[in-house]
Amino acid sequence: MQIDIIGSGFAGLVSACFLAKNGHEVHVHEKNEMVGGRARTFKAEGFTFDMGPSWYWMPDLIDKIFEDLGEKRSDYIDLKRLDPSYRVFWNDKTNTDMPASLEELYRVFDDLEKDGGKKLKRFLEDAQVKYKVGTEKFLEKPGLSLLELIDVEVFKNFFKLDLFKSVEKDVCNRFESYKARSILRFPVLFLGEMPHRIPSLYTLMNYADLKLGTWYPKGGMQQLAQALKQIAEKHGAIFHLNRPVTGLECANNKVTHLNFEGHSKTVEQVVAGADYNFVEQQLIPKEYRRYSPDYWDKRKMAPSSLIYYLGVNKKLENVEHHNLFFDEDLVEHGKQIYDQPEWPDSPLFYACVTSKTEPEVAPEGSENLFLLMPLAPGVEDNEVLREKYLNIMLERMERHTGQSIRGSIVYKRSYCINDFKEDYNSYKGNAYGLANTLMQTANLKPKITSKLDNLVFCGQLTVPGPGVPPALISGKVAAKLVLQKGA
Ligand SMILES: Cc1cc2nc3c(=O)[nH]c(=O)nc-3n(C[C@H](O)[C@H](O)[C@H](O)COP(=O)(O)OP(=O)(O)OC[C@H]3O[C@@H](n4cnc5c(N)ncnc54)[C@H](O)[C@@H]3O)c2cc1C
Known part of the structure; x- marks a missing residue:
């Protein structure tokens, strides 16, 4: 059977692996220039940056995906356990390392x-x-x-x-x-x-x-996406990059065609790994949507983020690979994400310096610095606000680590709500999908099935939820369902 997959994030990739391994003719259509979705990477001026996830957790679950595919993770990815796992900075000017x-x-x-x-x-x-x-x-x-x-x-x-x-x-x-x-x-x-x-x-x-620890895949998170792409291709899957799906044509409770810019193709079975809300509310004709705009508006989304990718032309002191700046109050920041969505007065933030573990990701004597501040989805996003918060984060980082950083920045790129929307068709510019509250857990999440008999959803807005391991598992669950349905 021919199976078309929309999106090559972790969910779409795993789905492609299982379906291709089971002998199906799999085509993956990806909007962007690279597979991996939120785990894309980019290089600039000698620096390499993972754009999204950086915490490789639950290695047992990720290994199991490879095993279920008849593969060994270690044949594709070289993992290193980080020690300390991370450093936490406090408001009393001390810090704690987590061994x-x-x-x-x-x-x-x-x-x-x-x-x-x-x-x-x-x-x-x-x-x-x-x-x-x-x-x-x-x-x-x-x-x-x-x-x-x-x-x-x-x-x-x-x-x-x-x-x-x-x-x-x-x-x-x-x-x-x-x-x-x-x-x-x-x-x-x-x-x-x-x-x-x-x-x-x-x-x-x-x-x-x-207990299970924080790990780093040599080459960054994108290696996991590349490994899965390789496995899917080994089983015959074909990847079409820079090919956004622009619509689904449907008749008699089935998807009949996928539309792209300038052409369309007939389909037998579709797996949607792109943001659920976008596929459901923008690509499917109205009569086949299971949920209303009001339903979506009432969902509690996980936060978006303000991210800065910075190249620093000197070695940074007193920082580890992962650093949490918990020197402000989580509850107050949380209120401004979830209860009164607005840019925070005193944000917590996270700094990742992968060049501490893998020096090759920055020019000699330099570091790549990734700053992330959680932010309410859907709030206004502009350059002035981004710069204001970059300064807040850097000022605090300088103060806590006892060094100047701002004068040594030789590369800078920001990423925020507008980019999440533009690049991933992300609902309200969310970064991590749907929040895992009790009322949005398991069977209470948007369903992986649809009103259309030959369309199945996967990804971080459906079961089991946000994060790299759940997104991978979601792709497997969707593939299993397609296979059970007799594909
Ligand atoms: C900044 C950030 C940091 C994170 N940190 C961590 C972390 O440290 N650890 C962790 O476990 N998780 C982390 N996460 C969460 C994790 O990255 C995600 O939950 C997971 O990658 C989501 O995978 P997905 O396949 O569901 O979605 P996505 O990665 O969004 O994949 C969907 C794909 O669909 C494509 N697409 C969209 N529209 C179309 C279209 N019309 N046609 C074709 N393709 C389309 C997109 O381009 C994308 O490639 C982080 C996420 C972000 C954003």
Whole structure:
């Protein structure tokens, strides 16, 4: 059967791999010049930048995708565990490194509060149960029936999953110090909501962070996309880059044609890996849309981001590969993302310097600096605002690390809401898709099926959710559904 895939983000790529491996004629249509979607990369003036994801977490889940494809991840990607995993900067001008070794980590927590190590050990034991049940029992479910959730393991561990307690409550019940609490709140920020609105089930992310660790794929995140492209091509998939799909023609509850600029083609089966909202609301004729504009408007989107890619012509001191600037109040910043969307008064931000691990990504003696500030989706975006916040971030980074940076910037590119919309057709310019609140989890997410019999969705706006591992799994779930339907 001929299968056409819209978009070559991680979800579309994995879908292409599974479908091509099963003998289908797969064509992937990608709007941009490169595969990988939000994990694109670019080079400028000797610097190489990963444009989006930089935290390679849950390596076990990513390895499993390769295994399910009959491949070994290590044949394609050279992974290095980072130690420390990251550095956190605080408002009292101190910083904390998060060591890879658990024993050392317990000692770090002992320094943060009385019995901190013991408390962390217990917390991680509970988080491990959630990780195991969550990843084994929920992640690969298509979210089409409640029966999918009935499982002996889930039943046995139901109360340990803490579905109705928030991350905030769980963390604050167990830890007293501001710093321990902040470190343990951090991973759920990837899920696009504040810890008091995310079920404590997702402290499974703390297990991923602190036990499974932070890794770096040599060559950056784009290597993962290139590896998947290679596997899909090995099985015969054909990639068409710079080819945006401009519409879907439909008849008798089926997609009949994909339209492109200047031509169209007939189709048998379609997998949509581009932003769900865009495909559903812009490409499909109205009568075949499952959701209304009002439905979409009421969805809680994960944040967008202001990003700066900076080339610095000197070595940066006192920074690690990953650096979190938690020197301002998360709750206040969170309010200005989720409750009263506006540019933040005192933002938290993140700095990534991959040249600390892989010097080849910057000219000799230089560093590539990636700054990211989470931002409410849909707010105004212009150059003046971007520059204002660049200065805020750099001033604080200079202050905390005790060096001047602004005078050494030799390359600068910004990326924000307008770019997310322009490059990815991203709804409200979101960066990470749909927030993983309880009411937007599993079966309550936009469905992977559609009103059209031969169209299946995948990607970060549907099951299982945002992030690299979930997006990969989403592609597998969509492919499985297509295969089950008899393709
Ligand atoms: C700045 C940033 C930092 C992040 N950091 C991390 C991190 O550190 N760790 C982590 O795990 N996750 C991170 N994430 C989240 C993660 O990158 C995403 O959840 C994941 O990559 C989404 O993959 P996807 O396939 O669902 O969507 P996308 O990557 O958006 O792929 C969709 C594809 O569809 C294409 N497309 C759109 N419209 C059309 C069209 N009309 N025709 C054809 N193609 C089209 C797009 O060009 C794109 O290639 C980050 C995301 C961002 C933006």
